[in-house]
Amino acid sequence: xxxxxxxxxxxxxxxxxxxxxxxxxxxxxxxxxxxxxxxxxxxxxxxxxxxxxxxxxxxxxxxxxxxxxxxxxxxxxxxxxxxxxxxxxxxxxxxxxxxxxxxxxxxxxxxxxxxxxxxxxxxxxxxxxxxxxxxxxxxxxxxxxxxxxxx
Amino acid sequence: xxxxxxxxxxxxxxxxxxxxxxxxxxxxxxxxxxxxxxxxxxxxxxxxxxxxxxxxxxxxxxxxxxxxxxxxxxxxxxxxxxxxxxxxxxxxxxxxxxxxxxxxxxxxxxxxxxxxxxxxxxxxxxxxxxxxxxxxxxxxxxxxxxxxxxxxxxxxxxxxxxxxxx
Numbered sequence: 001x002x003x004x005x006x007x008x009x010x011x012x013x014x015x016x017x018x019x020x021x022x023x024x025x026x027x028x029x030x031x032x033x034x035x036x037x038x039x040x041x042x043x044x045x046x047x048x049x050x051x052x053x054x055x056x057x058x059x060x061x062x063x064x065x066x067x068x069x070x071x072x073x074x075x076x077x078x079x080x081x082x083x084x085x086x087x088x089x090x091x092x093x094x095x096x097x098x099x100x101x102x103x104x105x106x107x108x109x110x111x112x113x114x115x116x117x118x119x120x121x122x123x124x125x126x127x128x129x130x131x132x133x134x135x136x137x138x139x140x141x142x143x144x145x146x147x148x149x150x151x
Numbered sequence: 152x153x154x155x156x157x158x159x160x161x162x163x164x165x166x167x168x169x170x171x172x173x174x175x176x177x178x179x180x181x182x183x184x185x186x187x188x189x190x191x192x193x194x195x196x197x198x199x200x201x202x203x204x205x206x207x208x209x210x211x212x213x214x215x216x217x218x219x220x221x222x223x224x225x226x227x228x229x230x231x232x233x234x235x236x237x238x239x240x241x242x243x244x245x246x247x248x249x250x251x252x253x254x255x256x257x258x259x260x261x262x263x264x265x266x267x268x269x270x271x272x273x274x275x276x277x278x279x280x281x282x283x284x285x286x287x288x289x290x291x292x293x294x295x296x297x298x299x300x301x302x303x304x305x306x307x308x309x310x311x312x313x314x315x316x317x
Contacts, residue, residue, distance in 0.1 A: 039202030040221075055248065058203075058221045061270045065225060068255065068262045069232045085217055090224075092231065099231045104218045 002077055002120040005032060007109070010045055021109060023078070023121060030126050034081065040106035047113035059110040066115075069094065073115040076108035079122050081129060164240060164283035167195060169272060172208045183207055183272060185282065195284060195292070197241075197249055203269035210276035222273040229278075233257060236278035239271040244288050 005023035008031070013020050019041030023032040036044070043059050056064060066073065071094040080087040088108035090101040103111075112119050167185040174181060181204025187193035199207070206222055219227060229236060234257040243250040251271035253264045266274075275282050 037202070039200070055250075055267050056265060056270070057267075058206075058225075058270050061253075061264065061266045062221070062225050062228065064264045064266075065228060065232075065234075065253075065255070068264055069234065069257065071228070071232055087218075092228070094232055101224070101227050101231060102219060103224050103227075104220075107219075107221050107224050 001123045003123060003126065005078070005119045005121050007044075007048065007113070007119065010041055010048065021106070023119065025121075025126070032078065032081075032121055032126055032129055034078070034086065034105050034109075036106040040104075040110060043110040044106070044113065047110060059107070059114055062107075062111055063114045066092070073111060073117040074098070075118045075120055076103075076112040077120045077122065078105045078108070078125055081105070081125055163286040165189075165286060165289060167282050167284055169207065169211055169276060169282070170194065172204050172211065174204075181205070181207075183269070185284070195289070197268050197272075199267075199269040203267075203273070206273045207269065207276065210273055222270070222277055225270075225274055226277045229255070236274060236280045237261070238281045238283060239266075239275045241268050241271075241282075241284040241288055243285075244291060249288070 004026050006026060008022040008024040011020050011022065013035065016035065018035050018037060021034045021036055021041070021044060023034065024030070025032075039058075043057055046053060046057060047059070053060070071092055074091040074093050076091070077089045078087075079089055086105045088103045088105040090103050090108050090111065092099045092101060109119060111117075166188040168188055170184045170186040170191075172181050172183050179201045181199050181201055183197045183199055183204065185195040185197065187195075206220060209216065209220060210222070216223070234255045237254040237256050239254070240252050241249055242252050249268045251266045251268040253266050253271050253274060255262045255264065272282060
C-alpha cells in the first residue's frame with residue numbers, strides 16, 4: 001500500500017549539517033522526515049518557492065530532457081529509508097509505455113515538484129520511520145535553527 | 152537551435168577533456184580544468200558549485216555510489232528513452248557565465264537541450280561522449296577569469312591569518 005504525501009517543509013539540521021524534507025500524510029498526521037544534502041535541498045527549495053533560476057539547475061535540465069521526448073513523470077514513490085540508503089521510484093510514461101526508474105528520494109521529490117507529479121510513500125516506510133525521533137528532534141530545535149535556506 | 156550544416160569558423164568545435172577538478176575548500180566553488188585533446192597545454196577553467204564539482208569528480212574517478220546521483224538518474228532516463236548523448240558543446244559566454252548545449256539523438260533525429268556546463272560535463276563523462284568548446288568561446292576567452300581567480304586567491308591569502316590557532 002502507498003499513501004499520498006505532501007511536502008510540509010524543509011529545515012536545516014544543524015546537528016548533522018544536512019537538511020530535512022518533511023513529508024506529511026494527507027489524511028493522517030503521520031510525518032516522514034527525509035535527510036537530504038545541501039544541493040538537493042537547494043533544488044527542492046527553488047521548486048517550492050517557484051523560483052526560476054537564470055540558468056537551468058540540474059533538475060530543470062533533467063525535466064528538459066524528459067520534455068524533449070514528451071516523457072511524463074506520473075508519480076514518485078518513496079519506497080525505503082534505511083541507514084544511508086534511501087530508495088525511491090519514479091514512474092514515467094513514454095510512448096504509451098510505463099517505466100519505473102530507480103532514484104534517490106531527493107531527486108525524485110525535486111523532479112516531482114517541477115513536473116507537478118504526486119509524491120507517495122509506502123506504508124512500510126512510514127511505519128518503519130520512527131516519528132518519535134523526529135518529534136524529539138523538533139523539540140530540541142532552537143528558534144535560530146529555523147534559518148532561511150541559502151541555496 | 153544551432154545549425155551546424157555550414158559550420159562557420161566561429162562555430163568550429165575544438166575537443167576538450169576534463170583534466171582535473173580543483174577544490175577551493177574555503178569557498179563553495181570548484182574549478183573544472185578542461186584541456187584541449189590535441190594540445191594538452193591549452194587549458195580552459197570553468198568555475199562551478201561544490202555539488203556540481205563533486206558530481207564531475209565522481210564521474211572522473213568512475214566511482215560507483217551506493218545510490219544513483221542526479222546525473223546517473225539523467226543517464227538512466229536517457230537509456231529508458233532509447234536516446235544517445237552524442238556530444239556536449241560549450242557554446243557561449245555572457246557576463247562570465249558559460250552556456251552549454253547537450254546534443255541528444257533518437258532514431259536519427261537530433262535534439263538540443265540547453266544546460267549549464269557543469270550538468271553537460273557531468274553527463275558527458277557518464278554517457279560517455281565528447282566535450283567541445285566553440286572557436287568563438289575560445290577566442291572570446293580573456294584572462295579575466297584567470298585574473299579574477301588570482302585576485303580572489305590573493306585576497307583570500309590576505310584574509311587568512313598567517314598563524315593558525317590550532
